[in-house]
Structures are given as structure tokens and as C-alpha cells.
Amino acid sequence: MAFVSAIGSSCRCSAAGQHIPELAPAPIAPVRISSPSSIEEAAAAVRLKVSDKSPPEAALLPSQSLEAIFGSSGSGSAGSERRFPLPKQRLGALARYPPEGKPCDVSEAAHSLLASISKQEDSSDATELLEFIAGELVLTDSELVYFVKALGRQGKWKKALEVFEWIRKHDCFKLRGVATASILSVLGNHEQLPAALELFESLKQDESYSLDVYAYTSLISILSRARRFDEGITLFETMQREGQRGNAVTYNVMLDLYGKRGDSWDRIQSLFQEMKDLEISPDDYTYNTMITACIQNSHCQEALRLFQEMKEAGCCPNRVTYNALLDVYGKGGMHKEASELLVEMEAAGISPNIVTYNELIAAYARAGLCDEAAALKKSLLSKGLCPDEFTYCTLISAFNRAERYEKALETFTEMRKTNCTPNIVTYNILIDIYGRMEKLDDMMKVFKFMQEKNCTPDLVTWNSLLKSFGNCGMLTEVSNVFREMKRAGYMPGVDTFNILIECYGRCGYVDYSVDIYKGLLRTGLQPTVPTFAALMASLAREGRWQQCEKVSQEMAEAGLQLSDACHAGLIHSYANSGQFFQLRKYIDELEKSAKQPLSGILCKTFVLAYCKCGMDNEAQLALNQLYDNGHSPDIKVFNAMISMCAKRGWIERAVKLLEEIRKAQLKPDGVTYNCLMSMYGREGMYYKAEEVMSEMRRAGKAPNLITYNTLLYSYTKHGRMDDAARVFGDMVAARVRPDNFTFNTLVGSYSSLGLYKEALSVIEYMTEHGCQPTQITFKALLDGYNRNASPSRKKPGGDGGGRPIEMIKELDPAKNIHEFHPA
Known part of the structure; x- marks a missing residue:
């Protein structure tokens, strides 16, 4: 044509x-x-x-x-x-x-x-x-x-x-706000931000046309959806300077922007009050946005107050309102209140939808009540609703956090049998599950499979890989994944930096963690509450409680409230540095200032900190508080309690805790078995320790270096060197590489028994296999020699002292013997 x-x-x-x-x-x-x-x-x-x-x-x-x-x-x-x-x-x-x-x-x-x-x-x-x-x-x-x-x-x-x-x-045709706002919205909906910005600037330069509040509001919304929050705020301030008075929609968009950016609650409230001062009546969207903003920091009481104010203002709460309030309660650990809200919602004539049930399921899942959350899925079916991808992902993630990995994988299998297609979120959770299980080969298979299904890895995927390798102490792989992530076109975000801070801190490179935090600041990214939590956790591992307190002060100055994870980091810093008085004082302050039952994270932290400090009475009281607040202990809490019992020699109590682990449908992990073996070894029940190792193998847990060292130490402590040699042989056969602790334990034990030739042969073996003797190694040898130097203390089967010092010099002529034994 x-x-x-x-x-x-x-x-x-x-x-x-x-x-x-x-x-x-x-x-x-x-x-x-x-x-x-x-x-x-x-x-x-x-x-x-x-x-x-x-x-x-x-x-x-x-x-x-x-x-x-x-x-x-x-x-x-x-x-x-x-x-x-x-x-x-x-x-x-x-x-x-x-x-x-x-x-x-x-x-x-x-x-x-x-x-x-x-x-x-x-x-x-x-x-x-x-x-x-x-x-x-x-x-x-x-x-x-x-x-x-x-x-x-x-x-x-x-x-x-x-x-x-x-x-x-x-x-x-006279262009007005409706036309400009409409085209800007179209461009925003299709993620054409550069085109929207170019058009807006062109209209701004056009003297025959003046931009109105609708055009500004539309572009601010687009910037907010693109997470370019600072630019959105600047545009809002420009609009005000140019005399454009915001309307209800403008303030709704700005409140939503502040909420997404993670601004302090005080700042969000200030903007809300500014809206009222301008006599702009909040509508249902305003209140829904404000309640949604409460989710960020679990402001349950504020959300409830806004809910009442909304009804008093004549605004009718709708399904969005109730779903947002359910989300607030869920993230605040108030699953009981969430259930009561569902009853109120139905009484108000508002039918719950799949989102409602998903929020309620998420509330129970966050509280660690996985089985109750799974039961809600069945209740959902009775209402004629079908579980969707979010439902299954929530349950899989809940079982994952509870370390019930097999149940998580079973739920995924159930999901595959329905019409729910696994999405990027599902694959990311699976990667995290296998990473937590330290099944890194399976994790990489999932990573490859999702790509074969044309599911492109996103930033969360790469972050999950970084976290998994970091938790296993595989920093080389962390560096490789980080390079691949950037090659794939993903620039590290705040969450990436948070994971790297946590990875290096977990591996003992606390100063590197601090450097990574400084690098985040240099990029212009704004640290979030989880950033500070990761930094405090790293500092806490070395007991740097003064630096942790300084970080908490910086957060307060920035208008950020400490999250439960931040409180936990500060508590662990006190525990790891032996600051018992500060530890008690801080926990007491948290308990007194709490307006609602303490969260599961804090209750668990109390138990872990008290166990670490050997404060057994306080630890038991904290465990009782955990149950009283409706929370369930995880495997870390049980392990801490068992470890404390092992050090005290409370065998019956430790066995009872093991039974509670199984009743809670948790599975003992390597730490659990190692703690039990250590307990039996201390009490001379070495055969019982071996039984624990056998049970560990039957449970599909491969004994690791700590396991073998624990059993080896149990035998050597009681002079059973033949059994110790057998365990060492099993260790080598299992391809578990002995470390300095392994060899030093054998050297010290042989030497204390006067078996110097055997001790020196261990030193020769460790040298031949790439593990260099340290000062501790030679000191262990000489201490045994000195204890047995007197003929009256000569051990049967010993070599009469021999020439240990001369043999040490032959092994390492550069060593100065006085460095190890000045006498």
C-alpha cells in the first residue's frame, strides 16, 4: 500500500x-x-x-x-x-x-x-x-x-x-500529562528506561511544553522498578523545587521506593507525615504500601497500628492489605497471629487466595514449623486452591533451612509430579541444598541441567554457588565462580559482597572481609542491614567485640535498626572473647526491651553463646525459652548442647539430646557424631566411640579429618597405640589427608611412652608426605624424652632414651634445639 x-x-x-x-x-x-x-x-x-x-x-x-x-x-x-x-x-x-x-x-x-x-x-x-x-x-x-x-x-x-x-x-493536539505519563509507563513496562529518560529530557527542553506531576510520577515509578532509587529521589526533589505539588499517587510511589530501598522506618514515616501535612488523604494504596514497608524490618506493631488507622480513615482493607499484613507477621515470627488474621479475613467476607495461603505457609516455615507448613498445603487443597511454584519453593526452602534435606528433595519430587514447572527460584534452592549437604558434584549437575532447560542463571544462582564453595572453605573455587559470574555479564551486587564477606570471614580471613566491605563502599553501593550482619559475624569469629560495637554505632547513625542477625553477631563476639559480663548484660537488655516474644534466631543465639562460654545453667534456661516461644532447635543448637555435655562428662544427658534430635526429625551431622566420639573418648569408652563412627557411616556421613583425629586422640590419650596405629591406617586408606594435629598427637604419645624410634618414624613419614614438622612436633618429642630420661622411669619396650636430640638434628640440622627446649 x-x-x-x-x-x-x-x-x-x-x-x-x-x-x-x-x-x-x-x-x-x-x-x-x-x-x-x-x-x-x-x-x-x-x-x-x-x-x-x-x-x-x-x-x-x-x-x-x-x-x-x-x-x-x-x-x-x-x-x-x-x-x-x-x-x-x-x-x-x-x-x-x-x-x-x-x-x-x-x-x-x-x-x-x-x-x-x-x-x-x-x-x-x-x-x-x-x-x-x-x-x-x-x-x-x-x-x-x-x-x-x-x-x-x-x-x-x-x-x-x-x-x-x-x-x-x-x-x-495539546499534549497533557495523560499522554506523556502513558508513553512513559509503556516504556517502563517494557524495560526501556534509556528511551524513557531520553524522552523525558527532550520534553523538558521543549519550551512549548511543561512537564506536570503525572509525568514526573510516572518516571519516578520507572526508576523505582529499575532499582535506581537515588535517581528517583533526586527527580522527586527536582519536581518539588519546580513547584510541582505531588499528589496521592506520587507519594504512594515514593513510599514504595523508600520501602524497596530499605530506608529506615523513621524516614518512611516522615514522608507519610509530610503527605498528611499537605492535606493529601492517604488511600487504600497508601496504607497497603505502608504496611508492605513494615515487612523490611518486621515492624509488626506498626503494621497493626496502620491497619487500625486505615479502617478508622474509612479505607476498606482488601485482599492485598491482609496478604501484606500476613507477610509482616510471617517475617516477624508471629505465625499464631497470622493464623488469627486469616480467620478475621474470612469473617470480613474476603476469600483467601493462593497468595494468602502462601504467606501463611511462609509464616510457619520461617518459624521452623515445617510440618505445620506442609499441613497448610493440604488445607489449601480442601479450599479448591492448587499449590503453585511459590508454595512448593517455600516448603522446599523451609526444609532446607531446617537441614531436612531429604524431605526438601521429596517435596521437589512431588512438585515435578504436578503441573508446576521448576523455575529459576526452584533451581537456586536446589543448588543451595546440595551446597549445604556439601555434595558439590550434584550441585554443579543442577547448575548444568538448568542451563540445558534454557533457564539462564541469575545473580542469585551465582551467589548460591559462591556461598556453597565458601562454606566449604574452597576459596579458589570462589574466585573462579566470581570470574565466571562477571564474564556472564553480572556485576556483583550488595548480596554478592555480603556473601564474600561471610565466606572469607568463615575461612578465618577476617581482614579480607573488612577489605571487601571497604571495596563495596568504593563501588558506590549502599551497605544494607545484611551487609553489616555479615561483617559483624566475621569480626565475631575472632572475638573483635569492640569493632562489632563500632559497626552497630555506625548503623544507628545511619538510621538503620539492628536485625536479629546483627544482635547475634555482637553476642557471639562477646562469647568468643570471653566477655561474660558484657554477654549477660546485652542479652538481659534484649529480653527487657522485647515487646513481643523473641525470635528463633535470638533464642538460638543465646543457647550457642552460653554453651560456648561453658555457662550450662544459662544454656539450659535459654533452651527452655526457645521452646516456650514456640520455636524449635536446629541441629546447631543440639550440637552445642551435646558438646557442652561432652566436656562435662554428662553422657546420659548427651544421649537424651541425641534422641530429641531424632524426634524432631532432624538428622545428626558430622559435628554431632564428632562431639559424641569426643565425649566417649574422654571417658575412656573408645570402643563406644568407634561404634559412633560406624553409625555415622551407616547414616551416609563419611568420616572426615576431625572424626579420625577425635578417635585417634581417644586411643592415644589412654596409651592404646596399636589401636591408634590402626585408626591411622584406616584414615590413610580412606584418603583423608592427615594434618599436623594428627602427626603431633602420635609423636607426643609415642614419646611419652618412651617409644622414640616410633615417634621419629612418624616425623620422617610426615616429612616425606609433605607435612612439615613444627615447633609443637619437636617439643612433644623432647617433652616425652625429658619425662622418661630417668632410668627409673624407662618404659617397657622403650629404646632407653636413644639419641632423640641427635636424631632431630639429623632430620633438620637447621633447627636449634634450644629453640624448643631452653633448659
């Missing part, structure tokens, strides 16, 4: 136009643009279509029909009118923009024109078609704005932009 692009300069206006509430105080008259005489016949046909008048024969098209221009529209008889409502556009999480208003009248011809524009392959053809038709078709500004929105909904943002630019070039 050939298109004519010439346009006459004359325009005429009529009184017909569609009123758009708020956005259009006065209607814009329809515009008719004159055209060359070559399309007069087509114009007659268009007018015929709109007016439904019987045409004279001369008005019929000799060579073209309306269908030839637009294609068959199938739109009913001539003269009929069709009404198309203004599309609803979501801004931020909860606010709608523009306001809905009344439906817009769109003529049959205009609708057919839109259909024809949509069919054009080249976006530039849209403007040519508009030029061709506009001369004969009366178009209102509302219809053209409808074109922009409709094309945007169809995913044709380029054509929408072409239509907008066409409107902009014609003075007959």
Missing part, C-alpha cells in the same frame, strides 16, 4: 471530546486535518463508516474500500459505537496511574485504524498511516492516547512511541 504523507496546515475543532477525570480538566476538540484531493473518496468512505448515513452512489469507492485500507475488522454494522475503557496501569507495587475514570469512546474507524497500525511490520509505518488517514478521520486526543496505551499492552512500544511523537509534532 502506498502512503501519502502530505498534510494540510488548516485545522478545525468540534465540541466532541471525552472527559478524563483529574487528567483532563477540559475536553480537547476532535481534529480534522485536510488532505490532498487524491484521497477524497477514501475520506467519504470513512465518514460513511462513522455517521451511518446512506451514501449516494458517487460516494462509493471505485478502487478501494475501508477493508482494503484497514483490513477486515469484523466490527459489526455501520454506525455502531464501541466503548473501550482506559487501561489500568500499575505504578510501584500498589498505586494505579492514571486514575481509571470513565471509559473512553473509541469510534469504529479509530479502532480499525489501531488494528491496521498494529499489523504494520515497521514502526515508522504507523506515522505514515496516521498521516494518510488523519486528513479524513476525526480523531480526538483521547483516542490517540488510547492508541499509545493499547500498543503498549500489545508489546509494541516502538509503535507507541512513534504515535506519541506524531501527536507531539502536530500543534492541533
